[in-house]
Amino acid sequence: MSSSSENLGRRGKSPHSGLDAQEPDEALSKQAWALLFELMSAHMRNFPALAAEFELSPVQAHVVRQLGEGPLAMSTLANYLSCDASNVTGLVDRMEARGLVERRSSEQDRRVKMLVLTEAGAALRERLLERMAEPPELIAALADEDLRALRDIMRRALRPQ
Amino acid sequence: MSSSSENLGRRGKSPHSGLDAQEPDEALSKQAWALLFELMSAHMRNFPALAAEFELSPVQAHVVRQLGEGPLAMSTLANYLSCDASNVTGLVDRMEARGLVERRSSEQDRRVKMLVLTEAGAALRERLLERMAEPPELIAALADEDLRALRDIMRRALRPQ
DNA sequence: TATTGTTATACTCTATAACTATA
DNA sequence: TATAGTTATAGAGTATAACAATA
Secondary structure, three states: OOOOOOOOOOOOOOOOOOOOOOOOOHHHHHHHHHHHHHHHHHHHOOHHHHHHOOOOOHHHHHHHHHHOOOOEEHHHHHHHHOOOHHHHHHHHHHHHHOOOEEEEEOOOOOOOEEEEEOHHHHHHHHHHHHHHHOOOHHHHOOOHHHHHHHHHHHHHHHOOO | OOOOOOOOOOOOOOOOOOOOOOOOOHHHHHHHHHHHHHHHHHHHOOHHHHHHOOOOOHHHHHHHHHHOOOOEEHHHHHHHOOOOHHHHHHHHHHHHHOOOEEEEEOOOOOOOEEEEEOHHHHHHHHHHHHHHHOOOHHHHOOOHHHHHHHHHHHHHHHOOO
């Protein structure tokens, strides 16, 4: 499971230095990742409680969030959720019963059903997103300098040109 | 060569706070948090699949990880999992049936049952932790400079003073 | 009386397999 | 025949409430 065995220019991963490396240092990325993971684990553990503030299950909260981008086919949603399509039926049943989403038959392909948020669903989404946008204490307490650096690093990570 | 896009003459203060220079900028922390959240969401979505590599449910993987620190009372574990104690019974039943953990009655208080990893459980934990320590592609691909900055920022976030 | 863990019950999420209605 | 969604079934995670053993 060694990833990319063609690190030819790699200066080896000497335990200490790695000062002149052009290539990412494996030990360094593990250190950074471990800390990032620690911080995020602590936060993600609260997600069920956060969703419950809106009387949503964690998965339902995720769906509400995804659905804001526009109508989605059931199968596409199953894909986003990394789950079997059969599960989406019951999931959407419950959300539809609560008046959060609507099924609309596609006119191009009448097998397909498109999901859209109802007005109530969209309103709830607004509140949910606002709540989720609140940074956890540990982040909010960082100095501006660190926040700016963090933002820029995340931008580079997410949009790797 | 990096940077420069944000040093617009503002010395990093919020748009209208004017004088007070030491307070973190709320908009900035939200930006950083949104990006961090985006990256971690993408990664956390794979966690069930990662756990499944070891034939563990996500929660079981979490338990295996926690249990490595030493024996835990059932109630303590329930606390870590942020769930009701009644759930831990069935959870541990299944893990015990697979030979991963053991219940041991505490001798100080015979109501309490301490959980410990079996030898097989500890071995599996080693492999699991190693797997979880692998940084996702988006992180591993960052430049050393960014990784070092990220690591240091996370250290400051996690150990405030 | 209070606490630890269990049992009973119910709901949600998840997977697999068989089915329907379209295509 | 193949695909989108449904239904049926089963297992796991979760919550609440009632209970036994122990403190």
